[in-house]
Amino acid sequence: MTGRVYNVLFLCTGNSARSIIAEAVLQRLADGKFNAYSAGSQPMGAVHPYAIELLTNQNYKVDDLRSKSWEEFSGPDAPEMDFVFTVCDNAAKEVCPIWPGQPMSAHWGVPDPAAAQGTDAEQHLAFADAMRMLEQRISIFTNLPLQALDRLSLQKRLDDIGQN
Numbered sequence: 001m002t003g004r005v006y007n008v009l010f011l012c013t014g015n016s017a018r019s020i021i022a023e024a025v026l027q028r029l030a031d032g033k034f035n036a037y038s039a040g041s042q043p044m045g046a047v048h049p050y051a052i053e054l055l056t057n058q059n060y061k062v063d064d065l066r067s068k069s070w071e072e073f074s075g076p077d078a079p080e081m082d083f084v085f086t087v088c089d090n091a092a093k094e095v096c097p098i099w100p101g102q103p104m105s106a107h108w109g110v111p112d113p114a115a116a117q118g119t120d121a122e123q124h125l126a127f128a129d130a131m132r133m134l135e136q137r138i139s140i141f142t143n144l145p146l147q148a149l150d151r152l153s154l155q156k157r158l159d160d161i162g163q164n
Contacts, residue, residue: 006082006146007035009103015040015067016048017114017127018087022134024060029142035079039070048114050127058131070097083158087134088112104151106158108137137161 012019019038026036044067055062074097081103110133116126
């Protein structure tokens with residue numbers, strides 16, 4: 001690694017659960033190689049309480065997590081993204097802003113835990129399942145030899161991660 005730090009944006013429609021969890025997970029696994037961000041096309045304006053509870057219980061930093069619009073990352077003062085990952089099917093179907101720098105993108109769809117029905121325990125389990133899937137995918141991503149892969153090979157690997 002040449003010391004390059006990559007900017008990664010996780011997108012979801014509401015930016016209240018999955019993309020927030022992904023941001024927190026990558027922040028922990030970053031090892032100085034990644035800056036993690038999240039946003040939504042129609043942000044809920046608040047992080048889902050179960051997401052905060054789950055992350056807090058697993059000692060993730062939650063103080064800076066907030067639900068925000070993807071417009072924050074498409075303007076001239078926004079950090080230039082290297083990677084943009086959609087984590088919900090709705091966001092994957094939307095027309096995204098033009099991201100400066102032409103970042104690589106992939107769809108890593110995860111079922112929406114905020115839409116889970118049932119008992120409190122079943123809803124908490126949906127959040128834990130989403131987090132497990134995201135931790136697995138992000139762990140694979142952070143261990144890719146980014147500097148050694150050409151763009152086409154890297155795109156295939158990013159797409160493959162979303163199929164796990």
